[in-house]
Each structure stands twice: as C-alpha cells, then as structure tokens.
Amino acid sequence: MTTPGADRPTRVLVLDHTGELGGAELALVRLCHALGPEVDVRVLLFSDGPLVERLRAAGVATEVLALDRRTATTSRESVGRASLSQLVSLLRLVPFSWALARRVQGLRPDVVHTTSLKADLLGVVPARWARSALVWHVHDRIADDYLPSRVARVFRWAAARFPDAVIVNSEATASTLPVGTTVAYPGFGAGQDLAGPRPPLPAGRSGPVVGMIGRISRTKGQLELVRAARTVLDRHPAAVFRVVGEPSFGAEEYADQVRAEAERLGVADHVTWVGFVADPSTELDGFDVCVHASPVPEPFGQVVVEAMIREVPVVAARAGGVVEILAGPPGEPALGLLVEPGDEESLAQGILAVLDAPGEARDRAVRAAVVARRRYSAARTAEVVSGVWLRAAGRAR
Structure with a gap:
C-alpha cells in the first residue's frame, strides 16, 4: 500500500x-x-x-x-x-x-x-x-x-x-x-460573511422582523416562537415573524400544529411561512432579531453562527452547543441574549429586550461578529x- x-x-x-x-x-x-x-x-x-x-x-x-x-x-x-x-x-x-x-x-x-x-x-x-x-x-x-x-x-x-x-x-x-x-x-463559508458593514434594514417596513431559520421540527422551537409572538405583539403590534424552513423526516404533523396554534392565538396574520431557502443570508439581512428557540439542547446551532457573522442580534435558548457559540471571551458578557429553553414567556422577553433597545443589540451583534469570524x-x-x-x-x- x-x-x-x-x-x-x-x-x-x-x-x-x-x-x-x-x-x-x-x-x-x-x-x-x-x-x-x-x-x-x-x-x-x-x-x-x-x-x-x-x-x-x-x-x-x-x-x-x-x-x-x-x-x-x-x-x-x-x-x-x-x-x-x-x-x-x-x-x-x-x-x-x-x-x-x-x-x-x-x-x-x-x-x-x-x-x-x-x-x-x-x-x-x-x-x-x-x-x-x-x-x-x-x-x-x-x-x-x-x-x-x-x-x-x-x-x-x-x-x-x-x-x-x-x-x-x-x-x-x-x-x-x-x-x-x-x-x-x-x-461558515467565505461567501456567507458580510463584505462590509451590515446593510441597512429595508425601508418602508411596517414593523420589526423577528426571524427563525431551520428545519420545522419539534426540536427547533417554532411552536415556542408563535406562542411568544402574542406577548411581543402586545408591545410591538406591527411586528412580523418570518419562519424560514420546511418540515422533513416526518415533521409535517408538527408543522400543522404550529400553524393551528398561530391561528388559535390570533397571530397568524403576523407570521410569514417562507419555506426552504438555499442561502439564508438575504433573510438574515432583513431580520431585527434572529431567534433560536430549541426546547431541548441542540448539538450546535449553525444558524446562530450565520446570524452572528452578518451582525444580526441573536436570542437563543440557554442549552447545548448554543451556549458555547454565544460565550464571550473570558470575563466579557455573552454575545447574544440567552433565554430558558421551552419557555415562551422567557423567549418573548428576550425578543422584547432586543426590540426595545436596538442600539445595545446592535453593539452586541457587532462584537459577536468579530468573535464568530475568528472561531468558526x-x-x-x-x-x-x-x-x-x-x-x-x-x-x-
């Protein structure tokens, strides 16, 4: 040989x-x-x-x-x-x-x-x-x-x-x-990173955009997001929730459950079901906040890294690999807001913390991008x- x-x-x-x-x-x-x-x-x-x-x-x-x-x-x-x-x-x-x-x-x-x-x-x-x-x-x-x-x-x-x-x-x-x-x-690949400063959010929007990207599945937290939407809309009634991804591996029943819950809570008109996108960069660039709401600890959480390198503020469940991703350098605060997994009220408060203080969220996202580009x-x-x-x-x- x-x-x-x-x-x-x-x-x-x-x-x-x-x-x-x-x-x-x-x-x-x-x-x-x-x-x-x-x-x-x-x-x-x-x-x-x-x-x-x-x-x-x-x-x-x-x-x-x-x-x-x-x-x-x-x-x-x-x-x-x-x-x-x-x-x-x-x-x-x-x-x-x-x-x-x-x-x-x-x-x-x-x-x-x-x-x-x-x-x-x-x-x-x-x-x-x-x-x-x-x-x-x-x-x-x-x-x-x-x-x-x-x-x-x-x-x-x-x-x-x-x-x-x-x-x-x-x-x-x-x-x-x-x-x-x-x-x-x-x-992340070179083409996923920003070529310069984060582009401005699109003009003429009716309200802030809260986005989630990932396969529609019980382990990803779309149900928790639509339940949190009710609280967020009470303070930001023009907010829009974009759910990017589609069900696979037998998760169609769960997807139907999430849609039904949005209808029951009266938030369905504020939820856009985008479906699968091959490159999430354009979606991320339109988000005011990227949500990662897995109710069980995730092994990693690639979309969190993808949001970080595009300077998008992140709210994520405090469990699994996501905690590693959002850990700041020693002695420095976390690079995103961590909330309790499976807790829609905690998730809603995390989203509101970003929407209510966009300047602080922006500064945190810029710090996160620097760290993510070095680590990942x-x-x-x-x-x-x-x-x-x-x-x-x-x-x-």
Whole structure:
C-alpha cells in the first residue's frame, strides 16, 4: 500500500444517508470547499437529492448508492419503537449493506468518514472489510432528551467499539459520548460573511422582523416562537415573524400544529411561512432579531453562527452547543441574549429586550461578529477534520 501523504493525498470516502440539505450536509459542502491538497475526498450518498449537485459544484466526486427509501427516511423516533415494520426495514438493509461493502472496497479509501447516525452504523462493516480507518462525525447529542433512549444506548455502545476516531460538532455533543472525541465546530463559508458593514434594514417596513431559520421540527422551537409572538405583539403590534424552513423526516404533523396554534392565538396574520431557502443570508439581512428557540439542547446551532457573522442580534435558548457559540471571551458578557429553553414567556422577553433597545443589540451583534469570524471559519474546521483523517489513516496502516 502506498503511504498516504507521501506519494499521494490521503483518500477519504464520506458516507451520508441523505441527499437532502440538512445542517450537517451544508456543513459538509463548506468543509469540502475548504480542504487542502493533502486529502482527496469522494462522497457516497444513500439517496439522491440537491446535495449531489452542491457537492459536484464544489468539485467533489459524488455518487449515489440508493438505500430503500422507506428505510432511508425512517425518523429517529420510529427507530426507537420495535415493530414488525422496523424488522422489515432491517431485512432490507442486508442487500444494501453487501452492495455498500463491495463499493467501498472497490474505491480503496484510506479513511471512511461517516456523517450521519445511519451512515455511522452502516459504515462499520464496509470500512473493516476495506481495511480503512473509520471516522465518525457525530452531529447529534447522543442523549435521551434528543434521541429515543434505545437508539442513544445502542449508539453509545457502538461508539466505544467501532470507530477509530470520533469528531463532534461541539463540547455539548462530546459530553454525551463515552469516548474521547475531537471538536470541529461547523464552519461558515467565505461567501456567507458580510463584505462590509451590515446593510441597512429595508425601508418602508411596517414593523420589526423577528426571524427563525431551520428545519420545522419539534426540536427547533417554532411552536415556542408563535406562542411568544402574542406577548411581543402586545408591545410591538406591527411586528412580523418570518419562519424560514420546511418540515422533513416526518415533521409535517408538527408543522400543522404550529400553524393551528398561530391561528388559535390570533397571530397568524403576523407570521410569514417562507419555506426552504438555499442561502439564508438575504433573510438574515432583513431580520431585527434572529431567534433560536430549541426546547431541548441542540448539538450546535449553525444558524446562530450565520446570524452572528452578518451582525444580526441573536436570542437563543440557554442549552447545548448554543451556549458555547454565544460565550464571550473570558470575563466579557455573552454575545447574544440567552433565554430558558421551552419557555415562551422567557423567549418573548428576550425578543422584547432586543426590540426595545436596538442600539445595545446592535453593539452586541457587532462584537459577536468579530468573535464568530475568528472561531468558526470553514478553513479552521477543515484543518481540524483533515488532521483527524491523517492521524487515523496513519494508525490504520
């Protein structure tokens, strides 16, 4: 075997179960853009979707080996419930796992890098058969308040036995795993940052804009936002709430619940459902405040970083990786306003604190941008991740 890093770059094969554009997938695209010549990355996805073209546009060789759609789209909650349908799904994995193992062996990677919970587990046998180092990139807190307890228990057991190295997206995620990890914060791309001072808010608006960006899901807090809207509107009756994102992974019922709650509370006329946007920068530039209201601790919170680098004031739930993101330098105040998770009154008061004191909010947002640009660039992420790959490939020889 030729030594990686001597006569050739280290070959890395990334496995992901989805072709959709979730937070981890967008972070993968930015990572690939920022990688240096010491690594040669190829991506194999288990389903087609817009991620394929995003990666190819970034110059990354990408292919799809289709997993049965019913298995690929199974939610974390349903995996935690034993049923006949789940047993059938497991049986469908047998021919797929065989095909995956053969393809991985044919590509002969030095490192197999898995970047979703399904890919983590499905990548174990192919990596071992190909005699490749296995690196898990964990983007989820492996905790009972974030995953079904059965899933979390199995994953923690597997994490201690199978991967050669584990990368996590925050200290909050690291604290839920029983093994040593390397923290690589998801980085923002150069095109996401402001080219100069923050552009002025659009003229002629009827009132302040309170925005939330992210997949519509019980773990993201859209329900808490529409409940907080009632209190905010009592003081700022012209305020507008923009909900950017759409439901996925079976969250349509939750989306319907959020819309119904907005109607019940009489705030629906003030809520705009924007849907998915590929680049949130334009939306962020129109926000007076960006809200991150997850009722359970989030592993990271990329939209918080995206808001910070565009100098948008942030109000976020005090839990998980978001606390790390908004932590100021030692001895200095936080870079955003932190509120109690799952508490719509606390959320409303945080939003009002920004809207009632825009000058203070602006100064805080400018400080946040300086810190975020230093901490969370994709170039820094690439340096950390590629370092793990090179070390893992060296140990595997």
